[in-house]
Structures are given as C-alpha cells and as structure tokens.
Amino acid sequence: MIRILKYVVIDIVKNKIIIAYTLMLALFSWSAFGLEDNTAKGLLTVLNLVLLTVPLMSVLFATIYVYNSGEFIELLVSQPVKRSAIWRALFSGLSLSMVMAFLTGVGIPLLVYTDVGTALIMLLSGSLLSVIFVAIAFLSAVIARDKAKGIGVSILLWLYFALLFDGLVLFLFFQFADYPIEKIVVLLSALSPVDLCRILILLRLDVSAMMGYTGAVFKNFFGSNGGLVVSFLLLVLWVIMPFYFSLRRFKKKDL
Amino acid sequence: MPKEAMSTNKYLRIICWYTLSMLVYTNIAARVLEVGAGKTYSGIKPALAASHNEDTIKVYKGIYKEGNIIIDKAVCLEGVGQPVLDGELKYEILSVRSSHVVIRGFTLQQSGRAAMSDPGAIKVYDAAQVLIENNTLLDNYFGIYLQYASNCEVRNNYIKASQVEESQSGNGIHCWKSDSLRIIGNHVSGHRDGIYFEFVTHSVIWRNIAQDNLRYGLHFMFSHENAYITNYFKNNGAGVAVMFTKKVVMINNTFEENWGDAAYGVLFKELSDCYLQGNNFVRNTTGIFFDGCNRLMIEQNNFSRNGWGMRLQANCTDNTIRRNNFRGNTFDVATNGSLVLNHFSENYWDKYEGYDLNKDGLGDVPYHPLSLYSVIVEKNPPAMLLYRSFMITLLDKTEKIIPSLTPDSFVDKTPKMRPYIL
Numbered sequence: 198m199i200r201i202l203k204y205v206v207i208d209i210v211k212n213k214i215i216i217a218y219t220l221m222l223a224l225f226s227w228s229a230f231g232l233e234d235n236t237a238k239g240l241l242t243v244l245n246l247v248l249l250t251v252p253l254m255s256v257l258f259a260t261i262y263v264y265n266s267g268e269f270i271e272l273l274v275s276q277p278v279k280r281s282a283i284w285r286a287l288f289s290g291l292s293l294s295m296v297m298a299f300l301t302g303v304g305i306p307l308l309v310y311t312d313v314g315t316a317l318i319m320l321l322s323g324s325l326l327s328v329i330f331v332a333i334a335f336l337s338a339v340i341a342r343d344k345a346k347g348i349g350v351s352i353l354l355w356l357y358f359a360l361l362f363d364g365l366v367l368f369l370f371f372q373f374a375d376y377p378i379e380k381i382v383v384l385l386s387a388l389s390p391v392d393l394c395r396i397l398i399l400l401r402l403d404v405s406a407m408m409g410y411t412g413a414v415f416k417n418f419f420g421s422n423g424g425l426v427v428s429f430l431l432l433v434l435w436v437i438m439p440f441y442f443s444l445r446r447f448k449k450k451d452l
Numbered sequence: 453m454p455k456e457a458m459s460t461n462k463y464l465r466i467i468c469w470y471t472l473s474m475l476v477y478t479n480i481a482a483r484v485l486e487v488g489a490g491k492t493y494s495g496i497k498p499a500l501a502a503s504h505n506e507d508t509i510k511v512y513k514g515i516y517k518e519g520n521i522i523i524d525k526a527v528c529l530e531g532v533g534q535p536v537l538d539g540e541l542k543y544e545i546l547s548v549r550s551s552h553v554v555i556r557g558f559t560l561q562q563s564g565r566a567a568m569s570d571p572g573a574i575k576v577y578d579a580a581q582v583l584i585e586n587n588t589l590l591d592n593y594f595g596i597y598l599q600y601a602s603n604c605e606v607r608n609n610y611i612k613a614s615q616v617e618e619s620q621s622g623n624g625i626h627c628w629k630s631d632s633l634r635i636i637g638n639h640v641s642g643h644r645d646g647i648y649f650e651f652v653t654h655s656v657i658w659r660n661i662a663q664d665n666l667r668y669g670l671h672f673m674f675s676h677e678n679a680y681i682t683n684y685f686k687n688n689g690a691g692v693a694v695m696f697t698k699k700v701v702m703i704n705n706t707f708e709e710n711w712g713d714a715a716y717g718v719l720f721k722e723l724s725d726c727y728l729q730g731n732n733f734v735r736n737t738t739g740i741f742f743d744g745c746n747r748l749m750i751e752q753n754n755f756s757r758n759g760w761g762m763r764l765q766a767n768c769t770d771n772t773i774r775r776n777n778f779r780g781n782t783f784d785v786a787t788n789g790s791l792v793l794n795h796f797s798e799n800y801w802d803k804y805e806g807y808d809l810n811k812d813g814l815g816d817v818p819y820h821p822l823s824l825y826s827v828i829v830e831k832n833p834p835a836m837l838l839y840r841s842f843m844i845t846l847l848d849k850t851e852k853i854i855p856s857l858t859p860d861s862f863v864d865k866t867p868k869m870r871p872y873i874l
Binding site: 235237238241244245248249359360363364366367370371374378379382383386392395396399402415 | 757779780802828831832833834835836837838839840841842843844845
C-alpha cells in the first residue's frame with residue numbers, strides 16, 4: 198500500500214496543478230494579511246478561502262484524478278493486490294497532497310500573523326475539510342461511471358454544503374421562529390462539515406457576539422472541551438462515512 | 453505722615469492681631485488624642501468621648517473590635533500604620549453623624565450584614581464636608597455609604613469584597629440623596645454594584661476602577677448633572693447600567709469585557725441630554741444599549757471588537773452619533789424597529805467599502821451601518837449560527853446595494869474614510 202501511495206503522491210506532484218494550488222493559496226493568504234492593516238479582516242478572507250475554495254478544489258481535483266487514473270487502477274487490480282489497499286492508497290495519497298498543499302499555502306501566513314490558537318483551529322478545520330471533500334469526491338466518482346456525471350455530482354455536493362445548506366437552515370429558522378430551536382440547530386449544524394468548521398472558527402473570532410443568549414447555547418456546546426472533541430469526532434466521521442461507502446462500492450464494482 | 457493714613461494702618465494692625473489671635477486660639481483648642489497600645493486611650497470610643505470638635509484622633513497600629521463607632525463630632529480620625537477596625541460581621545463599623553469629619557488611613561473589615569439597615573463599613577448620615585481617604589475596605593457588606601450627604605469626598609480607597617451571591621452583597625460606594633460629591637481614585641471589586649448612585653446630583657466621579665463586581669460596575673438612577681471622567685469598568689457581571697437621568701457627562705471612560713446576554717458596556721435607559729466623548733468600548737457583548745434615550749450626543753468614542761457596537765432601540769429620538777470609530781465589531785449597529793429618528797454622521801466604519809473621489813476624507817457613497825443579517829438576528833436569534841456563511845454574506849451584499857428590508861433612513865451619509873486618532 199505504501200508503494201502505491203508513493204506512486205500516487207509522485208504522480209500528483211508531477212501534475213503541477215497541486216503546486217499551482219499551493220501557490221494560489223499562499224498568494225491569497227499572504228496578500229489578505231499584507232494588504233489589510235487589520236488582522237481580523239485578513240482572517241475573514243482566509244476563512245472564506247478555507248470554507249469555499251479548499252473544499253471546491255479538493256472535490257474537483259480528486260474526482261477528476263480518480264477518473265483519470267482509471268487505467269492505472271485497472272492495471273493495479275490485475276496484480277495480486279487487494280482492492281481495498283488500492284483504494285485506500287489512492288485516497289491517502291490524494292488527501293495527503295491536498296493537506297500538504299493547504300498547510301504550506303495557508304499555514305505559514307496564518308502562523309505568522311495570528312495567534313497560535315486561532316491558527317491551529319483554522320488549519321485543523323481546513324485540513325479536515327480537504328480530506329472530507331476528497332472522500333466525497335471518491336464517493337461520487339465510484340457511483341457515477343460517466344466522468345461528466347461524476348464531476349457534476351461533485352460540484353453539486355459542494356454547492357449544497359457551501360451554499361444551499363445554509364439557505365435551508367435559514368429557511369427553517371424562519372419557519373420555526375416561534376419555537377425554542379437553539380439546541381436542535383446545534384444538531385442540524387452537524388449535518389454539514391462546512392458549517393461545523395465555520396462555527397468552530399467563529400467561536401474564536403467573534404467571541405463577543407457569541408456571548409449573547411443563543412450564542413451562549415452554542416458556546417456552551419461547541420466552546421467547551423467536550424464539545425470541541427465531539428465536533429472534531431463528527432468531522433472525522435464525515436471523512437470515514439463517505440470513504441467507507443465508496444470503498445464498499447469499489448470492492449464490488451465491475452471496472 | 454497724614455492722619456488718615458495712620459488710622460488705616462492702625463485698623464490693619466488690629467485686623468492682623470485679631471486673625472493671629474484666632475489662629476492661636478484654634479491651635480490651643482484642637483488637640484491630638486492618641487489611641488493604641490501604651491497610648492493615652494486604649495480604644496477609639498473613649499477617645500471620641502473625650503474629644504471636642506476639630507480634634508485629631510490618631511489611631512496606632514493594631515486590631516480594634518469596638519462594635520459600632522459613632523462619630524458625632526467634627527474630628528479627624530487618622531490611622532497610623534493602617535490600624536484595622538473589625539466589625540466582626542455584626543456591626544456597622546463607622547457611623548458618621550457630624551459634618552467636617554475626616555477618616556483616613558484605616559483598614560475596615562467584616563462589617564455586619566443586614567438587609568434592613570444596610571450596614572456599611574463607613575456610613576455617613578446627613579452630613580457635609582466629610583473626607584474619606586486612603587482606606588482599605590475588605591469584605592464588608594456595604595463599603596462606603598453616604599446618605600443625605602453633601603460636599604463630601606471619597607478618595608483613593610481600595611474596596612474589595614468576595615461575596616458570590618448578589619443578595620448577600622452590598623455596594624462598594626453607595627450614595628443616596630446626596631449632592632456635590634467627589635468620588636476620586638477608588639478601586640472597587642467583588643461587591644454587588646461598584647458605584648451606586650440614587651438621587652445624587654452635581655457630583656464628579658473621576659479616575660475610579662470598578663471591576664469584577666457581581667452586578668454593575670456603575671449603576672445610577674435619578675442622578676442628574678454628574679460627570680464621569682476617566683473611569684475604568686471591566687468584567688462586571690452586567691456591565692454598567694444607568695437610568696432615568698438627565699444631563700450626565702461621560703468623558704474618557706473605558707468599558708471593557710462585559711460579557712453575557714444581559715451585560716452591556718453601558719445600558720442607557722431613559723437618559724436625556726447627555727454627552728459622551730472619548731470613551732472606549734472594547735470587547736463587550738454590547739457596547740452601548742440605548743432604550744428610550746433622547747438628545748444624547750455621542751462623539752469621538754471608540755467601539756472595537758464588540759459583539760454589537762450599539763443597539764439603538766426604535767424608541768430613541770434625536771440622538772447624534774458622530775465622529776466615532778467602529779472597528780472589528782461583529783455588528784456595528786442593531787435596532788428593533790424601522791423608525792429611525794437619530795443622526796449618524798462622520799463616523800468611521802471599518803466595514804465601509806465606498807470610495808472618496810474628491811479626497812475630502814469623507815466617503816461619497818452613504819453607508820448603511822445596519823446589516824440585513826443584524827436585522828435577521830434581532831428577529832430570530834438562532835440565526836446567529838449562520839454568521840459569516842457565504843449565504844449570509846451574499847444576502848448582506850445585496851441588501852447594501854439595494855436596501856429593501858433595513859430602514860432606509862438608518863444611514864451615515866458622510867462616512868469617514870480613515871479612522872480617527874482617539
């Protein structure tokens with residue numbers, strides 16, 4: 198498995214797209230902090246980068262990569278290697294390179310300009326989001342045989358998590374405005390990894406507003422150590438679940 | 453020498469002699485009584501009984517447990533080496549019932565606790581020209597309590613209590629029905645309210661620090677025409693609340709880290725004709741909450757890193773908010789209605805994205821400080837969870853360009869391009 202992983206990583210690095218991605222992230226984050234004299238504003242730009250660009254890039258690149266390495270996979274399958282090992286190696290290779298790209302691109306400016314706590318929680322969320330969306334890409338790539346369809350599904354899923362989900366939540370808020378729904382809302386947010394990450398980061402950035410009544414409910418849950426652990430476990434679950442389903446599908450798939 | 457000049461000279465000499473003899477007379481009359489181990493008096497009470505007006509009672513180092521000490525003569529009570537007066541959790545320690553009293557240099561601790569009589573470490577009843585300075589007050593029910601006092605000064609006292617329950621704690625400096633007080637340079641912590649005023653007028657509150665109090669750092673009601681200058685309020689249970697008052701001046705105060713749903717940097721309820729300048733509101737859940745306020749002038753203040761910079765309820769009229777800095781607040785301004793009868797001008801908003809073509813330092817595009825999202829959150833608090841999501845940013849941007857849901861008149865037509873140096 199390690200050997201396949203090595204091949205995958207070397208292949209991705211050769212690809213140069215991932216290097217361009219790293220450079221782009223670095224450029225955006227350095228300029229975000231460099232152009233604004235206000236660190237808080239720079240942080241917001243980076244936050245948007247983490248919540249929107251990183252998932253989009255991960256999901257798209259991973260889907261396309263899986264489709265393009267179809268022949269490589271077929272070749273490996275013909276060898277005496279376990280299918281799960283191939284799939285796992287592919288997944289780890291992609292995740293590793295996405296995370297590395299993210300950490301080098303965003304990590305350095307974050308650590309330079311912000312306090313360690315904020316930087317760490319942002320880097321952790323960004324890395325997890327990268328991996329989660331690679332997993333989602335694997336799922337959509339294994340479900341759809343057709344490349345265009347697979348990429349379409351990936352983009353739609355990204356759109357759903359990054360945009361539509363919040364719209365739906367807002368809609369629910371207005372529908373159930375008369376009920377005490379703060380606690381349910383906390384549960385609801387677990388249904389989208391992007392939201393979960395956003396809230397975790399928010400609790401560090403907008404501490405004051407989060408001290409308001411509803412904020413306090415969230416703060417009590419997400420801000421406490423237990424809540425923090427639960428949220429990260431949920432995020433890890435978001436990695437495992439899609440990947441597990443894709444693996445099950447891949448094992449039985451007629452290539 | 454002309455006769456006339458000589459007579460003037462004579463008069464002058466008589467006046468001189470008279471004043472001098474007066475001085476000598478007072479010097480003879482005012483004695484110094486010493487209290488302490490091995491001194492003339494072993495307790496403060498006998499010394500007080502033997503004293504006359506204008507005497508000085510010097511109390512030397514030691515612990516004095518004398519119950520309730522009533523000062524009914526105009527004496528100066530001076531501690532040498534910080535003697536301790538202990539109320540044994542039963543008594544009011546010093547009751548001042550005379551004018552022209554000075555209390556200086558004591559440690560007063562453990563006053564009695566009683567909800568009916570409100571005992572304080574030092575309580576002034578119906579007196580004028582009382583000076584209370586350089587005392588340390590530890591673990592008392594009420595710290596310094598002035599009622600019907602006028603022209604009194606409370607200066608450089610360190611007041612600290614460590615109650616946990618609001619109901620079992622009194623206020624640090626409590627003033628009731630008083631006039632022309634000077635509260636200067638005190639440090640109050642751990643009490644129910646740091647500084648409490650009710651029906652107190654024409655007073656100055658200067659250079660005090662109130663922090664970690666259970667309820668309010670500063671709390672006043674019906675206290676007109678007072679000035680609050682360079683005070684510091686930090687991390688009090690519910691911040692600062694001031695109500696039903698007119699003509700108050702607040703300059704150069706700092707309100708910091710008052711966190712919680714009902715905690716405010718300052719809560720203004722039913723205030724009118726007040727002036728606020730050069731104050732700092734930093735990291736509060738709400739910087740200022742205005743409820744039913746009229747004709748306030750708010751200028752050159754700093755609002756930074758608050759949850760809400762200001763919450764201006766729709767029942768406020770004719771307030772002017774100008775030349776302030778709004779920086780790093782989650783929401784700069786929020787309101788609960790659509791009626792806006794207040795004026796915003798020349799403020800610096802860090803969220804402003806307009807331009808300044810004629811280079812006069814003021815943006816050419818009006819700024820609407822009320823974001824759509826703050827309106828949504830006001831109506832639907834759980835929506836706070838969606839803050840900074842892409843969806844919300846999109847909604848906010850659209851609203852900024854074409855205001856439809858937020859009140860159109862909530863606008864700063866001359867937003868400043870660069871922050872003020874305050």
